[in-house]
Amino acid sequence: MKSGKYKVIAVVGPTAVGKSALAVELAKRFNGEVISADSRQVYQGLTIGTGKITKREMLGIPHHLLDVASPRGQYSVARYVKEGHRTISEIVRRKKLPIVVGGTGLYIDALLGEMQFPDVPPNPALRKKLAKKSTSELFSLLKKLDLKRAKTIDRHNPRRLVRAIEIARTAKLTPVPEQSSVRGTARNLKRKTDAKSHLYKPLYIGLVVPREKLQKRIAKRLVRRIKGGMIAEVRNLHTSSMSWKRLDSLGLEYRYVAQHLRGLISEKEMVAKLQTEIWHYAKRQMTWFRRNKKIKWFTPKELLEIRSEIIHFLG
């Protein structure tokens, strides 16, 4: 098959809705393999805190892109896309159905061609230097380098500013022909996106449950994780040379359990904080997914509807 519009199922939705279980279910039914799309589950050793699916729960279905990186290094969307493409083509070669499942909307969109990034790798030295600057300093620096980008960027967000400067600087250093210019205007990006999106033909299945219910699920899951040894997991990570700073940057359970271990908050405060933070996270996820109009939404109970949607999709 030359151009190959590989059919791919994507299961999306907020944390704790039951995506993993559904994915396994669908994989069994449709002869599929699962590709995780989770920016934290890619790391080895982040297991209980990330709610990584267990061997048992996999029910024999192969799962990919879990535990593929050391938590001491920094993973990235770019790397995810690369590994994701490779994984999908392997699955297709095995005549199986690729099922992408996860809550990291950015990873999913990037992998399935909804968005595309300029080919500028991170520059740690530059980032370290820029980290010392204030937000407004970063913004005026960007204005000098790339006025166009400066006009659309969120000028308060240091992380974005640093990356934009990184891109603009590289573009300056290695001038490229206008067409393939890396300082992507919205138009440039759009064009690339269109080209990429022909790689796959995705069917987006979105999972939702009512607010209250999701909050309850989050609370219950949190208790389960604590009983399951989450605190010890974080303690061990720190003892085996993961800095508090690094744990903090991983967010949620790793951030707040670490704060508890450092004695900054009590266990009670930790649980309360996590509950609201995880809820906030779930809301952010929904905000992200809402933008993708291709997603067809279901509740976890509507398994039959989901199946027939897929049957129809697979033709």
Added chain:
RNA sequence: GGCCACGUGGCGAAGAUAGCAACGCGGCGGUCUGCAAAACCGCAAUGCGGGGGUGCAAAUCCCCCCGUGGCCU
């Protein structure tokens, strides 16, 4: 019973010398060009315990009442 302190949006908490009621949390919405469980932005808020008084003007000053906390007999 007496004395003192306090009573500001759902919660916490600023508001010397009276002049459009900060801020934090929570709530809701949103952004997204290689850290995305991250980083960032916006919105709303039946709110100055109640009643009088003095001021052009009172959350801010005076009086009374109610409530809460503390101390005293």
